[in-house]
Amino acid sequence: MDNSFKNLIDSASEVLILLPSESFVDQVSAGLSLYLTLRPLKNVSISSLNPMTAEFSRLIGVDKIGTEVGSKNLTIKFTNYQAEDVDKVSYDIENGQFKLTVSPKSGLNSPTKEQIDISYSGVGADTVILIGGENETSFPILSNPEFKDAKIIHIGIRFLEVTSDLQILSFASPASGVSELMANLIKESGLSIDPDIATNLLSGIEDSSKNFQGSDVTALTFEIFAELLKLGGIRMPKILSSDTNVRSQQVKQVEKTTKVEEQKEEEVEEIPQSWTEPKVYTGTSVS
Template structure:
């Protein structure tokens, strides 16, 4: 049996990409890139996360496609503000090829009114699940649902995923790398899937963020080669904030009052240096020269006549 990434994708009908709880930018970028690539390849794919997306990820392309739902296979009907114990039985029938659902209340109780009926779609109908990031199954709370038993599950990340639930069979594609985005970029390339400029841009952002601008010890030659290829494919690096993007005066271009302070102190410092280098005799002579001549003249005081 071929367990390559491409073979698993090709044999799947519906793909669910699950992001770890509270993912960082790298994990979201990797998941979105894979989602966009498989979508462009004609796959029925959903990307989901149990925690909401924050403004940190707003610069990633396609982030609005991340949902908290696990799919729309099952139609769910819910009665809002209606006591469930008032229901006697639920039955269905098919009339003229149309499905009919009947909810019968107990004697003496009313049926739910139309305003109390809420219709939604839920439930994982995916036969192939891709886990992005994480270190153990607690990072993916939805794995406890019975819907996933029997589904093919793979894991992508830089660390192995520990699974205690023996009913879940997880094939790991985890390996050492600068980021999960680097791993996803390699798998998309090996599988011959699409990498357009939007996908490349997301992957660049993930690699650069997780590698701390290539300062991480996990950065390798493959990291730089992957980054270069993504740039050639039309990927754009996230623009860094420049000082000229702020209003004039918002960012000081020199230390506060430095020029004013130095210009005030320089004459005093110079005078202090000169005085400290003088002998006592020279200092006394300097003081005598600075005294105005009128100070040494005799003073004549005259009284004020009072008539």
């Protein structure tokens, strides 16, 4: 059986991309790049246990990362509404459209639109791709029985340590980061890389390689980076979480300098008038 990455993707009906519980720019960039690559070809979704922070806002498609795993089942919940107030729930098919009716008990009100909470659950993916991570604790959702029949693939720069009986097909390989490895996998699989995908991969490589100062950087890292630039990738500026603090310190420094200058001006104004008058000094005669 051909277990190449291309063959695994071709044979997949629905793909779920999972980010590790502790994600860095490199892993998120790699995961999003794969998501954007597969989106025109497959039913694909990308999920993270934790919501994305401002650090990742420069990545293209970051809004597509959900915190819910799977969309097989539609769940409708009424928030702040007493369940015992419901008399019955029924459904009809009208003109080919599904209609759900919730009837309250006599004298009670129906749930309002604001109380309706719609979400999705249930894993329908037959192929799950893990991005990065160190061990199975990086992907706690894998303990869900719904994953037992799914084909699980891992992409990272080191093998994933697993103690359970999960069967994981790993594409782990040494690289400066997962983004470099992902760029190579996409290229080798004959999949296209558009400017958005290239831009994300550039951000990931810069982050994981510490601006090419990391010990894992090789000639291949530079080759892939240059190729991504040729494909239309753009080097995005980093968002520094300490940027606001730096500006605050600069403002405080300016205020401090201004106060010192004002104090000096006041001191100059308070100089006694006699100090500025001409003085006559009598020299000592030397015979």
